[in-house]
Amino acid sequence: MGADGGTSHAFSSGGAHRLYRHGHSPVHALPPHTKLAAVLAFVLVVVSTPREAMWAFAVYAGLLAGVAYAARVPAGFLLKRLLIEVPFVAFAVLLPFVAEGERVDVLGLSLSVNGLWGAWNVLAKGTLGVAASVLLAATTELRALLLGLQRLKLPPLLVQIASFMVRYGDVITDEMRRMRIARESRGFEARGVRHWGVLAKSAGALFIRSYERGERVHLAMLSRGYAGSMPVIDEVTASRAQWSYALALPCAALVVCLLGWTL
Amino acid sequence: MHAPDGFINAPVSAAAGLVAAGAIAVSLRGARRELDEATAPLAGLVAAFIFAVQMLNFPVAAGTSGHLLGGALAAILVGPFTGILCVSVVLLMQAVLFADGGLTALGVNITDMAIVTTVVAYALFRGLVTVLPRTRRSVTVASFVAALVSVPASALVFTLLYAVGGTADVSIGKVATAMVGVHVLIGIGEAVITALTVGAVIAVRPDLVHGARGLKQRLKLRVNGELVDAPQAAPEPAPAAARSSRTVWITGLAASLVLAGFVSFYASADPDGLEKVATDHGIDQKAEEHAIADSPLADYGVEDVDDARLSGGLAGVIGVGVTVVAGTGVFWAVRRRRTGDAADAVSPADTSV
């Protein structure tokens, strides 16, 4: 639903994407695949932590705060992005009311104990997950993320599809925006279900344009010697020191998690 | 429905991840067979299209609006393999670039939003197109039904995953009811938009609608009575002797699905008039939130707010779900046989065009 939001680009602005914050912190400087691996491992550890070990989640939050500090990502930016979680917060808030089992009275409301734990579980783990992803996105350029995925052995074809999507996402959203402006310039404004036909025609036209552009892009690729696989132009590498630096986060989290299980 | 981290426990997330990886591996091979070396640019552009079209506002009433999820549309327009790849890539990029959907939940999200929607929609669509008369109207009807069923089917699979790996003891009946009920409602919007969009494409470039390629050739022949127009005109393998019995099967299945879907929709929507309001408000709130959150992708997940609000017993809905799963299996088997034939019929890749 962002098409009407303005003229900014969905993916990129000056080589970066929406969440990216330009900077030169040590976190920015880490190779993208080490960061991807670290965030993934960290989130896995968080998800595997028993929800009863509440202190562990506080420590995780502290770890992330440390990373945010090192990356010079302001708290406000991070907190604003956590809004993306709102739907699930609502779900979590409902859980104590609908879940089964033993109940307790809190301020006159009868709440399910299990539901309360469930709510806490979703909130804590979801929030930490979003925060970790936001930190990754805030410190890694778009192109680097794709290279990182490639380096982490994602199937090359999938990375190529993602690259093309990223390259042409803005082109296509721009086309969509121009079509909307053209509609509105002719006095058309979609107000209800009866206007869906017109909007769907735009969507259909957009598909045709996208597909035809795909065909032209393919011709352009063939013309420059493409024969089925993309040449490797850039490859990211990481030193042992960079790996250990990046993996410090999930390793610390793992220690906390193990303590959480044993304590 | 972009599930965050921790919504589904680690083992089930991992299992879903494996399922997703397997399906993507199969799709990568399938897409290569369909599009050959043009796979990367074409699938990439279609993914960009899906990404863009998810941002297209379809006003419902009184300032509220909905938008397309796109799985069924992708499946019908570019086929199930490419469709799965496109939607998966969109989900992957949403998770990595916009923190939308948890990284550990990626498998879950891909399974229910990319795989289930595309497979269910495509199977139903192909089944209906085979059964119905060969007209454009049939394609529209088939698109409608396919998209309508794909959304609650996806919700149902999500519910099943939640039943196995959920992190709170909610009665699974309640969750299923809420999820499927609301998603049938969402599915209607999805169905209308998908059918209209497919109709718009087929009016201009029928050859681009993957799911209706066989249809196009037959139409052309009847109208012109002359030249065949495409070199890739590998004739759609005609359904063999099994056709008549299969027709009965498919018709019955589709009819029951549609019926069950509609019944459960009315059953769920009517007792609680507030629910529609809730949906509207949810979407409304989403729009505002988006203005703050500043990302076109910041929305999408809101359905689940409303899901949880919905209540009321709907045994029929679970029936739909079971039917959908069973139907998917049947269609999948049928389709696999058919694509096997098609793959043989297509001549070896001609890279010079």
Add this chain to the structure above:
Amino acid sequence: MDGVTASLEVSGLAFAYPDGHQALFGVDFSLARGERVALLGPNGAGKTTLVLHLNGILTGGTGTVTVAGLPVGKRHMAEIRRRVGIVFQDPDDQLFMPTVREDVAFGPAAAGLKGAALEERVDRALARVGMAEFKDRPPHHLSFGQRRRVAVATVLAMEPEILVLDEPSSNLDPASRRELADILRSLDVTVLMVTHDLPYALELCPRSLVLSDGVIAADGPTADLLADEALMRAHRLELPYGFDPRSVSAAPGRP
């Protein structure tokens, strides 16, 4: 302009699309090395079809295309595509990689160039179109004129024998148009420029071909062709209002 040094030789080229629509009906011409030639023609004359034959994207008709002595065909496809650089009309189609640098590197990298040699090739190509400082930008954030220049660089990086430009001046503002003309004049490769823009053809190309209804209808000095009103009218080629080809000094030929 023929014989051993020809950059490009097209003879007897005819082609029909699989749907039966015939676009080319026997096209013959040849370009000498280093020539700059305009290919003029109305919409639907078969210009794009012809261009796609030059690097073997379309094949299967009759006739032959030879690039610097090498026949276009499956056997030498990689080499042909390196030698014939096509700049497509929409730079967004041409620039498909995430950054300018990678885009320019795509062709040479596909041909096997790596490391420092690749980097040097990219820098040189970008310098030739004056876009060196935009190396790490994503193409989407360049102006249209800049994108077109980068598109030219992506092809120059392959060090082609012949540069084929499809409507190079379309959608350019006058300044970008002049900048591109300066760039094209500074290159020492053979150029075939497909265009409707007759003043641009006159400015840049001493010689022109008129493609109409799938055949070469005229071949001669650009100034002479543009001054031939009957010819122009017969092939739906119109000069802009107030433009008199006789009053402008034609493009200087190269030795």
